[in-house]
Amino acid sequence: MNDGSEKLPTDEQITVIATGPLTTMIGALTNFVSNNERIKKVIGKNHFQPMPANFGLLPEMPKRIKNKRDRYGAYRDRALTDLEIHPILLRVLL
Numbered sequence: 001m002n003d004g005s006e007k008l009p010t011d012e013q014i015t016v017i018a019t020g021p022l023t024t025m026i027g028a029l030t031n032f033v034s035n036n037e038r039i040k041k042v043i044g045k046n047h048f049q050p051m052p053a054n055f056g057l058l059p060e061m062p063k064r065i066k067n068k069r070d071r072y073g074a075y076r077d078r079a080l081t082d083l084e085i086h087p088i089l090l091r092v093l094l
Contacts, residue, residue, distance in 0.1 A: 019031070020082075021083065022059060023075075023078050025057070028058050032051065032057055055071075055075060058075055058079075
């Protein structure tokens with residue numbers, strides 16, 4: 001309960017990030033650019049290097065699929081299913 005003793009954050013202190021599940025490309029890209037430790041592991045440098053969207057950013061499928069077309073279709077189906085269950089989130093960071 002706010003009794004007035006706590007100060008609310010100002011607009012400059014609030015950052016809103018729209019992201020999807022990590023199984024979607026937008027969710028994986030958002031996670032990649034916002035996760036500094038992962039950037040250092042992938043790139044091995046102390047500064048950010050942009051990276052285009054690619055399937056290597058997505059979590060692996062539970063079962064290995066050798067055929068590329070089938071594998072990419074499985075990534076698509078999983079992302080669409082996850083979007084139905086868990087729509088795009090708005091995370092508020094202070």
